[in-house]
Amino acid sequence: MDWQQVQDYLMQLSQHDNPVLAEMEDLAYRTHFPIIDRAVGKCCYLLCRMAKVRSVFEMGSGFGYSTAWFAMAVRDNGGGIVHHVVWDKNLSEQAKEYLKRMGLTDYVHFTVGEAIETLQNTQGNFGCIFVDIEKQDYPKAVEVAKTKLAQNGILILDNMLWHGHIFDDKNHEPPTEGIRKATAMIFSDQDFVATFLPIRDGIVVAMKVR
Numbered sequence: 001m002d003w004q005q006v007q008d009y010l011m012q013l014s015q016h017d018n019p020v021l022a023e024m025e026d027l028a029y030r031t032h033f034p035i036i037d038r039a040v041g042k043c044c045y046l047l048c049r050m051a052k053v054r055s056v057f058e059m060g061s062g063f064g065y066s067t068a069w070f071a072m073a074v075r076d077n078g079g080g081i082v083h084h085v086v087w088d089k090n091l092s093e094q095a096k097e098y099l100k101r102m103g104l105t106d107y108v109h110f111t112v113g114e115a116i117e118t119l120q121n122t123q124g125n126f127g128c129i130f131v132d133i134e135k136q137d138y139p140k141a142v143e144v145a146k147t148k149l150a151q152n153g154i155l156i157l158d159n160m161l162w163h164g165h166i167f168d169d170k171n172h173e174p175p176t177e178g179i180r181k182a183t184a185m186i187f188s189d190q191d192f193v194a195t196f197l198p199i200r201d202g203i204v205v206a207m208k209v210r
């Protein structure tokens, strides 16, 4: 058994029958756009269903693939809102189109802007905050997200293996250091109960317990 075999198995088990999601996956593969893909998407959906999350703030939403999984969870939990935030207007427009075709726009609020600043300026607390921005900005994102999570809210961060670079002692590039620092911040913070899930490029899931 090797790592790739396990990942392939997980992808097989994460099949879905949604044609719009499949179209988005196809676009991502063709254009090399980094989406969370269906194994992480399904995991996010499941976590939000289990915790009955009704409000999600996404940091770094792209053309709406991860947003679609969160919006389906919020819809299936009885309704609520997912904040889609990306600094590229074209991606925001593209996301609107896809989510409209999936009948999910009632559950999504679109903002074109920098994600950390937008979170700081958005009223309220969130049941789930998802982080998928530039990796060097993860420590700041964790710091701000902590203040905006509801009691028992879930923090999810993608790319926490950073393609294995975190294990390379000689790699001190800003994205690698950003992932290392954010991981240390979460796992040393008594206010969080956290785990690491080795799905695709790795996700950290933490609950704010205090």
Ligand SMILES: C[S@@+](CC[C@H](N)C(=O)[O-])C[C@H]1O[C@@H](n2cnc3c(N)ncnc32)[C@H](O)[C@@H]1O
Residues within 6 Å of the ligand: 034, 035, 036, 037, 059, 060, 061, 062, 063, 064, 065, 066, 067, 085, 086, 087, 088, 091, 113, 114, 115, 116, 132, 133, 134, 137
């Ligand atoms: C990894 S992609 C997101 C993919 C999306 N989460 C998905 O799985 O479908 C990150 C996106 O967020 C944008 N981005 C990166 N840092 C950002 C920031 N600080 N504020 C807003 N957008 C950001 C990038 O340009 C890119 O479009």
